[in-house]
Ligand code: UDP
């Protein structure tokens with residue numbers, strides 16, 4: 495009954511949405527009481543509260559926004575980064591003239607490394623964070639509300655499933 499009304503629109507068609515639903519249904523646990531509980535596909539992303547976020551006392555505010563959105567903290571730890579790990583993490587920027595400034599910034603104090611989990615969490619966290627360029631970061635986003643420069647922008651978030659996997663491995667082994 496519920497299935498009929500929810501998916502009636504695509505009945506008889508094999509569109510992406512019903513394929514996705516079928517995939518998720520396969521992952522469903524069936525429920526111990528026999529009901530069909532659909533477990534939506536969750537993602538894990540690597541989120542890091544940068545030294546300015548910790549220094550400014552904004553960790554609680556930022557974590558509250560992440561949790562209010564519906565994402566969960568799967569793991570978290572304070573870390574102090576060094577240049578070698580930043581050369582890996584920011585490999586795409588290592589030839590930029592401002593790379594030494596990024597290293598100085600990111601080693602200037604502890605960071606809070608986190609694994610954040612939830613539906614569509616990789617892209618969803620990027621939206622919650624706001625744009626890289628501070629002038630493009632919209633009000634209501636973490637960077638839009640709190641960052642006043644492109645460099646000191648409080649938070650890192652993986653930009654793709656491949657990055658998320660590599661970064662979680664890099665920081666959480
Ligand atoms: N950054 C900077 N100047 C720039 C671009 C980036 O200082 O012109 C810093 C900034 O802290 C940014 C980080 O380098 O968050 C990594 O840059 P990336 O392009 O990966 O942006 P992000 O993925 O963090 O949005």
Ligand code: MG
Nearest residue numbers: 650651652653
């Ligand atoms: Mg990036």
